[in-house]
Amino acid sequence: MTDLTVSCDCGAFEGVLHDVTPKAGFHVKCFCRDCQTFPWALGKEASVLDDNGGTAIFQTSTTRLSIQKGKDNLAALRLTPKGIFRWYAKCCNTPIGNTMPGATFSFVGLLKTALQTPAEGASVDAAIGPVRSAAFKKQARGDIAEDYPGLTLSYALSMIGLLFGGAIRGEGKKSPFFSDGEPIAEPRLIDEAERSKISARMDAAS
Secondary structure, three states: OEEEEEEOOOOOOEEEEEEEOHHHOEEEEEOOHHHHHHHHHHOOHHHHOOOOOOEEEEEEEHHHEEEEEOHHHEEEEEOOOOOOEEEEEOOOOEEEEEEOOOOOOOEEEEEHHHEEOOOOOOOHHHHHOOOOEEEOHHHOOOOOOOOOOOOOHHHHHHHHHHHHHHHHOOHHHHOOOEEOOEEOOOOEEOOHHHHHHHHHHHHHHO
């Protein structure tokens, strides 16, 4: 097991993801338009997205995450009125991860680009394992060279277990992204006008 550092680019925000193994979560890659829009909205598309617009994400329980410093630097976006919360460090606009829009589920999808290993010679890839599934490949930019596995029944059942198992145990109440059931920062909704401008930039870069 390995502890991974979760940090922003400037270092003002830092957390620890405890006891990480490939079985402690799910390393996935998402090519959906929303996951592409998130870093574009923050000006971080070059450092987050791969050549096909994919985002590498480690999905795990928020009970494994503790924030060490800079909690007041956390902010959030929503791309639709009922969309998930997309957390970032406002000090330097670093995308951090995604949570459900409420404290019921102890789920967080941490962007791989926000993960680091503090131990010399260790690697994030070894800690979280290979990509186990890829989603929304039809929304990728260009042709995907790597043969990622698609969504499987096994993955779907594992995700259901992660979501509802934590909810039954009340683990969502321990999420560092929420306090007394409310998000620690009120998510800002990207309105249609701003979304259209972001989409135009994305399409121009394709």
